[in-house]
Amino acid sequence: MSQSGASATAAESTSDRRQRQLDEAIAEGIPLDVFRRRWIIVAAMCTSLLAVMLANSSMNLALPGMTSDLRITQAEQTWIVDLFSLVFAALLFTAGAIGDRYGRKLVLQIGMVLFTVPSLYAGLIADSGAELIVARGVMGIGAAMVMPSTLSIINTTFPRGQRAGAIAVWTGVAGAGAGLGTVFSGVLLEFWSWRSAFLMSVAFGLVAFVANQILSHESKDEKQTPIDWLGGMLSTVGVLGLVYAIIEGPHDGWTQPGVLVAVAAAVVGIGLFIWWEQRTPHPMLDMKLFRNPLFSSSSAAVTIAFFALGGSFFLLAQLFQLVLEYSELQSALATLPIMLPMLLLSPLVPKVAAAIGSRFTVGSGLAIIAAGFLLCSTWDGDTGYWGILLPLFVVIFGMVFVMPPATNLIIASVPKNRSGMGSAMNDTVRELGVSIGIAVLGSLIARGYSSGIGEATRGLPPEAAAAAESSFPAAVQGVAPALEQQAGPAVTERFVGLATDAWMTGMNWAMLAAAGLAAVAAVGTLIAMPNKRREPEFITTPQDAQPAHV
Incomplete structure (x- = not known):
């Protein structure tokens, strides 16, 4: 065949593919103007999602500055950090249902307003802990309206057969956003005050609101299912x-x-x-969905994947700052390379899932996560930056193979007119996974530290020993400087070394527990999830429900 003939065949193939995609969109009731700008809509949704993710992870670094500036109490500090996550997780199901019933774009935009306005107030006006607590609470309400709406809108923008790639982009942003929030806030706080962390949310919120208003479309449940x-x-x-x-x-x-x-x-x-x-x-959540092995297995996989992500980044910040003695900015920048695989590789995973099936893609990803945590369990006090980073690359690489197909299967298991229900389920198990990961791995580290710190505190005054036993940060940042003044650098170096060994022992326990949990989840996925041939039996068809576009 001549070169021109080959080019013509390729051009015809591209033309046929585009026509097939267009026919699929028409068959599912997606307006042509919406379908033609579908990837621009994905960009707008991911901007909204990123605004929420950045706000959820940016407060820890800003807390010391606002505490000294506004004389915030310990109780107020806790509520400033936690209230956003509490309100956010608690309202996801209700927000998703309201979006299905009254309009997903409407709920998204109301959420962006509720998110952006209190961020502006906190960044420019607030001068007490109570005001910041209220602002963070209202931001959490807005975030709960935004996150499920973004995924629901993407679901109603793409035909079923073309949705996986768009959801993969969304999951990449959702996974990397938490780490990016720490990086961005760390850079801002190096040069400006704590208020810049809130003003960052304002900037992203305004851009997202305008992009949504111009680019996105309205859709709702055409069956008008009561809330x-x-x-x-x-x-x-x-x-x-x-x-x-x-x-x-x-x-x-x-x-x-x-x-x-x-x-x-x-x-x-x-x-x-x-x-x-x-x-x-x-x-609001159809319990019959849990009889669907795609839905239940994928929900469990998302929980485990974000258990890994939340626990890893919680521990990583302490490891960099307390063991490697990085500054907050250095610690934030050191996590940046870990985000790259999630952002760059997630869009490629749907092709892998299409080739070998979601069962082996998700199951293999969980097995890789388990292997990564097993490598992490070999860390000790002498492990350097690259020794820490390479095992975490393995963990993140595994997550890349879990999140896109698992999220897509959760959404695919739910009728399209109830997109908010599927989106809320995905977002809720994600938040629970992060919270459980931080709590479980943090508790294991604390227990391991408590069991090993006794040798380091032997001979210390009672008050110093009690402080060192309370936590690793108290030992390194509080007791060690005082001990150096009283007993000299040699004694202090031995104390810090023993305290570090005790904390790393707890870290090893936590990593082994995470590896075991991921391995069990991998086996469970391979057993419970249908193979590639049977997947279509458990996926809703376009005829089950078509979105009403306004």
Whole structure:
């Protein structure tokens, strides 16, 4: 065949592919103007998503500055950091249902306003801890409206057969956004005050709002499914109690009254939610979905993947600052290379899943995560930057193979008119995974540290010993400087070395536990998830529901 003939054949092939994609969009009721700008819409949705993710992870570095500036109490510090996550996780299901019923773009834009306005107030006006707490709470409400709406809009923009690539881009931004928030805020705080962390949210929020208004389209449930308000209230109470207990239990103690109340709220709220959802004609979360092995296995995989991500970055910040003695900015920049595989490789994973099936893609990804954590369990006090980074690359590489196909399968298992339900489920298990990862791995480290710090504190005054036993940061940043003045550098070096060894022992325990959990999840996925040939049996068809575009 001549070169011109080959070019003509390639051109015809491209033309045929475009026509097929267009026919699929028409068959699923997607307007042509929406379909033609589908990737621009994805860019707008990812900008909104990134705004939320950056705000969720930027407060820890800003906290010292605002504490000294506004004389914020310890209790206020806790609520400034935690309230955003609590409100965000608790309202995801309700926000997703409201978006399905009244319009996903409408809910998205209201959420962007609720997110951006309090960020502006906190960045320019707020002068007390109470004001910052309220601002963060309202930002959390806005974020809960934004995140499921972005994924729902992407779902209604693409035909079923073309959706995986767009969702892969979304998951890459969702995974990398948490780490990028630390990096961006670390750079800003090096040159400006803590208020710049809030003003960063304002900048992203304004850009996202304008982009959404110009580029996005409105869609809603054409069946006008009534909102399950009782289910929404019960899910809010249950998830709020669960997340609060997970966050506060490890360091406040599980027997503290507030934590016990939260555990009771979680048990009662989630129990009644499950009971009610099995009886109401229009459930906020259809419990029958858990009989679908694609939905249940993928939900578990997303939970484990974000357990890995949340736990890893929580530990990584402490490892860089306390063991390698990096500054906050150096620590933030040191995490940047870990984000690159997630952003660059996620869009390629749908092709792998299409070739070998989601079962082996997700199962292999979980196995790689387990191998990465196993490598992390070999760290000690002498491990350098690259010795830390390379095992984490393995963990992140595994996550890249889990998140895009698992998220796509959660969405594919739900009728398109109930996109908000699928999006909220994905976002909720993601938030629970992060919170559980931080709590479980942090608790294992604390236990390992407590069991090994005794030798380091032997011979210290009672007050110094108690401080060193309370936490590794207290030992390194509080006790060690005082000890150097009193006993000299040699004694101090030995004390820091023993404290570091104790903390690294706890780290090794945590990494082994994470490796074991990921390995069990990998085996469970390979057993429970249908193979490539049977996948279509468990995926909703375009005829199940078509989105109403306004």
